[in-house]
Amino acid sequence: MSVTLDLAAPLARSVAPPRPATASLEKPHLVGMDRDALSEALRGVGVPEKQLRMRTSQIWHWLYVRGASDFAAMRNVSRDLREKLDAAFTVARPEIVEEQISTDGTRKWLLRYPSRGAGRPVEVETVYIPEEGRGTLCVSSQVGCTLTCTFCHTGTQRLVRNLTPDDLVGQVMVARDRLGDFPAQDTPDGAIVPAEGRLVSNVVMMGMGEPLYNYDNVRQALAVVSDGDGLAISRRRITLSTSGVVPMIRPTGEEMGVGLAISLHAVRDELRDELVPINRKYPLKDLLEACRTYPGASNARRITFEYVMLKGVNDSLADARELVRLLKGIPAKINLIPFNPWPGSAYECSDWDQIERFAALVNEAGYASPIRTPRGRDILAACGQLKSESERLRKKERLAADAAA
Numbered sequence: 001m002s003v004t005l006d007l008a009a010p011l012a013r014s015v016a017p018p019r020p021a022t023a024s025l026e027k028p029h030l031v032g033m034d035r036d037a038l039s040e041a042l043r044g045v046g047v048p049e050k051q052l053r054m055r056t057s058q059i060w061h062w063l064y065v066r067g068a069s070d071f072a073a074m075r076n077v078s079r080d081l082r083e084k085l086d087a088a089f090t091v092a093r094p095e096i097v098e099e100q101i102s103t104d105g106t107r108k109w110l111l112r113y114p115s116r117g118a119g120r121p122v123e124v125e126t127v128y129i130p131e132e133g134r135g136t137l138c139v140s141s142q143v144g145c146t147l148t149c150t151f152c153h154t155g156t157q158r159l160v161r162n163l164t165p166d167d168l169v170g171q172v173m174v175a176r177d178r179l180g181d182f183p184a185q186d187t188p189d190g191a192i193v194p195a196e197g198r199l200v201s202n203v204v205m206m207g208m209g210e211p212l213y214n215y216d217n218v219r220q221a222l223a224v225v226s227d228g229d230g231l232a233i234s235r236r237r238i239t240l241s242t243s244g245v246v247p248m249i250r251p252t253g254e255e256m257g258v259g260l261a262i263s264l265h266a267v268r269d270e271l272r273d274e275l276v277p278i279n280r281k282y283p284l285k286d287l288l289e290a291c292r293t294y295p296g297a298s299n300a301r302r303i304t305f306e307y308v309m310l311k312g313v314n315d316s317l318a319d320a321r322e323l324v325r326l327l328k329g330i331p332a333k334i335n336l337i338p339f340n341p342w343p344g345s346a347y348e349c350s351d352w353d354q355i356e357r358f359a360a361l362v363n364e365a366g367y368a369s370p371i372r373t374p375r376g377r378d379i380l381a382a383c384g385q386l387k388s389e390s391e392r393l394r395k396k397e398r399l400a401a402d403a404a405a
């Protein structure tokens with residue numbers, strides 16, 4: 001599911017982005033490959049064995065430190081090698097179909113990727129959320145979703161395909177491009193970005209799709225994103241959110257080493273079966289046990305439990321008390337998410353007073369329970385609102401969602 005920023009009001013801007021070189025339909029992508037695969041690719045175009053290591057580092061540096069999106073930019077690579085690489089591979093960004101900028105600085109990009117067997121090109125949304133000391137990028141893992149969480153807009157869009165490592169890393173590259181976050185780029189005038197530090201400092205796998213149903217690609221992409229000689233976003237600043245694919249939770253901690261977030265939303269199986277239907281397969285007891293034993297979880301590195309506040313559904317104080325009881329023994333914090341309506345959704349957001357009472361009870365029990373400020377509502381970038389162009393809302397529907405918010 002996806003993240004949030006607030007926009008009380010109107011006037012989100014939709015800007016026409018430059019049309020970057022569109023990723024080729026035929027050529028394999030170098031972005032997203034691990035070093036071994038990159039090395040193999042270079043060997044394949046004739047780089048001599050004794051140069052392989054040096055050339056791999058060189059290309060890696062161009063891609064991830066300098067942000068090159070074209071072989072021609074790689075000036076210290078011989079023309080001959082650049083031409084061979086260009087003939088065999090691509091390093092182009094995904095096409096930006098649309099860029100929307102919320103009044104609070106949240107940015108949402110609609111990106112188009114090659115079909116890769118899905119029948120036609122596919123589209124996903126990526127959201128950037130600037131805050132005081134950080135800039136968080138909410139990355140999508142699938143086009144659509146097989147799960148059908150009833151409060152989530154993405155859940156109404158059937159799964160089209162899994163995103164590949166280059167699709168996934170491409171989302172980070174586009175964000176850094178558009179924010180001017182590579183050397184030799186300027187941040188656009190008026191852009192809202194963190195006052196200091198890196199512009200994209202954190203990544204959350206909370207966009208469209210269930211990342212643990214695309215495990216191998218997500219693992220490979222996050223290894224590239226966290227590589228210290230490249231994009232260098234520390235694993236401590238990466239959080240993966242799952243609806244509860246229990247068997248993959250431990251491997252996530254062991255192999256990816258990233259922070260864990262759980263899309264919880266209900267404290268009784270009966271209700272969670274309805275809100276987050278994967279609960280029928282992996283009920284609360286199993287999910288919480290997997291959290292209790294998550295590798296690397298500690299008081300300094302708590303598991304985040306996301307809890308969307310649905311009026312009259314899951315927001316009673318009895319629910320809050322049960323939540324506290326369930327989380328006993330787990331280093332946890334709870335993100336309370338005011339429900340972000342979307343056209344056709346069956347729920348209403350809890351009253352603010354009730355959200356505060358719920359938060360106070362959880363807080364008194366010793367759990368941090370921030371109420372997530374809705375961000376980007378005016379561009380439907382808020383939590384649970386993402387959906388791709390193929391089924392995008394008409395403007396009229398967007399205004400209706402705004403009015404309901």
Ligand code: SF4
Nearest residue numbers: 001145149152155209
């Ligand atoms: S909340 Fe996540 S897992 Fe559930 S339908 Fe939405 S995108 Fe899929």
